[in-house]
Amino acid sequence: MSDNWADATEQFTIRRQPDADALMELSNNSFPLSRGLLIEFLLRESFAKFxxxxxxxxxxxxxxELVFDSTLSYTEILNSHQGWxxxxxxxxxxxLAAL
Structure with a gap:
């Protein structure tokens, strides 16, 4: 076993980067800003929970619920909700362009 922290950090970053990118995408684009889509969002979330x-x-x-309490990776969650x-x-x- 090696105690090379630089290599370990580099490998950790390489392995976790896709999930970090997916989390950023989920964070920035899960919640709608427009009123119409907000209503759809609330209905979707309620229906899914029920x-x-x-x-x-x-x-x-x-x-x-998947993002906050799941064993799925953020990449898997993003892929399963890519349409939304x-x-x-x-x-x-x-x-935002209309502002």
Whole structure:
């Protein structure tokens, strides 16, 4: 076993960078800024929580439950919610450009 901290730090960074990037993407683009999409977001989260509680083997937890309390990697969470993240990102960019 080596005690080379520089190599260990470099390898840790290489292995964790995809999750760090995914967490940044989730953080920046999970929550919508526009009123219309905010209503959809609240409905989606409520529906996901309700259905997961009733049918935990068929419905995954809500996006925020996954991010805050999950054994899944952030990359897996991002991949499973990519459609929503893309929709919010596009909407937020339009919203901010209009300011």
């Amino acid at each position: 259905m997961h509680k009733l049918f935990p083997n068929r419905f995954s937890p809500s996006l925020f 993240i893309s929709k919010v990102k596009k909407s937020n960019e339009k919203f």
